Every structure is written in structure tokens, then in C-alpha cells.
Amino acid sequence: MELSTMSLAVADAVATVTLTRGPALNTMNKAFWTELIEVFDAIAADMSIRAVVIASTGKHFTAGLDLGLAAEGLGGPPGDPGRAREAFRRHIHAMQRTFTVVDKCRVPVIAAIQGGCIGGGVDFVTACDLRVGTADCFFTIQEINLAIVADVGTLQRIPHLLPQGLIRELAYTGRKFGAAEAKSYGFLNRVEPDHAAAVASAQALAAEIAAKSPLAIAGIKAVLDHGRDHSIDDGLEYVALWNAAMLQGEDVPAAVGAQMRRETARFGDLNG
Structure with a gap:
């Protein structure tokens, strides 16, 4: 399996999926949306895997959807507008599936989050079972700042993780939701001082889960x-x-x- 946006490693019953485009802020380009499905299909087929850690590289966990890809999707082909919009609906469904495979993974998935987790990053980590963050990490439901309704999972999954009033504030304003606040509401299971400590903490949780039936x-x-x-x-x-x-x-x-x-x-x- 050739991957350009992430890597997959398996050791001691734990799969580690690492976003590898740190210099590009791990933005979600076209390849990301299919590669994550390929990786989780491989995880599903490997019965030795009992937990998954999602990690990242660079300053930020992810800055979300690549804006060039977003603009390309909004343009649509020429011709009948009804057909163009129907095609766009299918495009959204395809993107939704990328995080649905994370949500439906047969084993627990733990995200280790450093720096910014923006836009599509929130869709990603709300599809995970557990979240560990650095003390300086933050979350932004960025779509409102682009005049978009978040459409690949955040608004459907986050109501099971946070109170309605807070969700609506975050979704309506696009403000930063920092680590201390996230921990106080239980959105983050653990807060660690730095990136290395967050990944180590996520790996320790994964190892503990992997030891169970x-x-x-x-x-x-x-x-x-x-x-x-x-x-x-x-x-x-x-x-x-x-x-x-x-x-x-x-x-x-x-x-x-x-x-x-x-x-x-x-x-x-x-x-x-």
C-alpha cells in the first residue's frame, strides 16, 4: 500500500496511523480522503490489531480541508445545475465515508492531538473513541468562517460528546475551543504537556485496551x-x-x- 499523506505501522497489537504532511499543516488533500479508507480497510482485515492510535507530525494535528480542493468541489461541471448539484451531493457522501470508516472501526481509535485541530480535523477526531491532547491544542469548527455548514460528521457526532449549548456556540462562532476547556467537558480524556507526551499517553491507553479481551x-x-x-x-x-x-x-x-x-x-x- 503506497501512501502519500499518512503512514501505517503495527506493533504489539496496536496500529499507529500518522499524518505525514506536517510542512503542509496536514491539510486534507485529495489523496487523504481515499488513503484513510485504505488504511482502515487494512486495519479491519488484520485481526492482530486491537486498538488504533491516530497521530500527526509538525506544529498542528491538521488545518483541515485543503482549500484548493474545497474550491474545486464548489465549482462543479458546466451544464444542467440540477445534475451538477446531484453530483456534488455524491461527492459529499464520499467524503463522509472517510470518517465513517473510523467511527465504525471494530477496535477503539484514540487520537493524539497537537496544536490546531481545525475544520475537517474536528470531523476526524469526533469519529474517534478517545482523544488525548497537548496543553496547547485547540479545536475549531472552522466551516462557519468559510460560510459552510460542516457536512462530514462533526454536527452529527459531537452532540454525543458535548452539551448542546456549547456545541451551538462553537458551530455558530467558529471560536477556538482550547485544551483546558475541552478537558473540563470530557472532550479530551487526557491533556499532556507536549506532543511526544500526548502520543505516548495515547499509546499507553491503546496498550491497556489491547491487553483486554x-x-x-x-x-x-x-x-x-x-x-x-x-x-x-x-x-x-x-x-x-x-x-x-x-x-x-x-x-x-x-x-x-x-x-x-x-x-x-x-x-x-x-x-x-
Whole structure:
């Protein structure tokens, strides 16, 4: 797999996806939108992977969508305006899929964020399970500053992470949402002093998750995701069915036995 905007490395059951266009502020150019899908397809196919860390390079995590690409999309082909707008709708759906594959990844995804996380960067990290940031990191729902309605995931996912009043303020004003404020609302799980410490903290979280039963982690993520758009009663029935099906495996006896012996349990990978 040849990549120009990011790299993928796998070690000790943790996949690390690193944005590599630091000098260009990791702006999301045309290649980014397909490469992230390719990378997460590869992660989905590798059953040895039990957690993912998203890291970056340079001063900022990402400055968001490449403005040249944005202008190209708004122009549209000549001819019938109805057909042009229908094509643009499909273009938006294709971009939405890039972050949907992150959201639907079978294993937890942890973002390590330094500096600015702007526009499409917020779409990206709200599709992740956990977020670790540097003390100087900040988030901006930048689209309002470009007279655009954010359309690739932020406005759909952030209501599950922040209070409505705050979301509306951030979306309406495009102001910076800094690390201390983000931590106070639980948007950031941890705040670290610098970039290296944030990545190390994310890797430590990933390693801790990777040591747990991958079957149980998959179940927890599936049940939590199901609960985002279902009632409590629906969610209770879903988890009952999940456990009725999945608790017959070898992981529960292994975990209970290890607890009784005060040892660390070891769990096999999921089947491919």
C-alpha cells in the first residue's frame, strides 16, 4: 500500500496511523480522503490489531480541508445545475465515508492531538473513541468562517460528546475551543504537556485496551454505538442478545481464572 499523506505501522497489537504532511499543516488533500479508507480497510482485515492510535507530525494535528480542493468541489461541471448539484451531493457522501470508516472501526481509535485541530480535523477526531491532547491544542469548527455548514460528521457526532449549548456556540462562532476547556467537558480524556507526551499517553491507553479481551472490547464498542440512536429498552435488548451469543467463548473463563490467580489474562485474536 503506497501512501502519500499518512503512514501505517503495527506493533504489539496496536496500529499507529500518522499524518505525514506536517510542512503542509496536514491539510486534507485529495489523496487523504481515499488513503484513510485504505488504511482502515487494512486495519479491519488484520485481526492482530486491537486498538488504533491516530497521530500527526509538525506544529498542528491538521488545518483541515485543503482549500484548493474545497474550491474545486464548489465549482462543479458546466451544464444542467440540477445534475451538477446531484453530483456534488455524491461527492459529499464520499467524503463522509472517510470518517465513517473510523467511527465504525471494530477496535477503539484514540487520537493524539497537537496544536490546531481545525475544520475537517474536528470531523476526524469526533469519529474517534478517545482523544488525548497537548496543553496547547485547540479545536475549531472552522466551516462557519468559510460560510459552510460542516457536512462530514462533526454536527452529527459531537452532540454525543458535548452539551448542546456549547456545541451551538462553537458551530455558530467558529471560536477556538482550547485544551483546558475541552478537558473540563470530557472532550479530551487526557491533556499532556507536549506532543511526544500526548502520543505516548495515547499509546499507553491503546496498550491497556489491547491487553483486554478483544471479543469483549468489540462488544462494548458495538453496544455503545448502538445506543447513540436507539432507546434504552432497545439498547438493553441488544446487549442481552450480544452477551447471550458471545459469552460462550473462552475469554470469560480465562479472565476469571486469571483474576483468581492474580495473574494477567492472555486472550487470542478474533477470527479473520
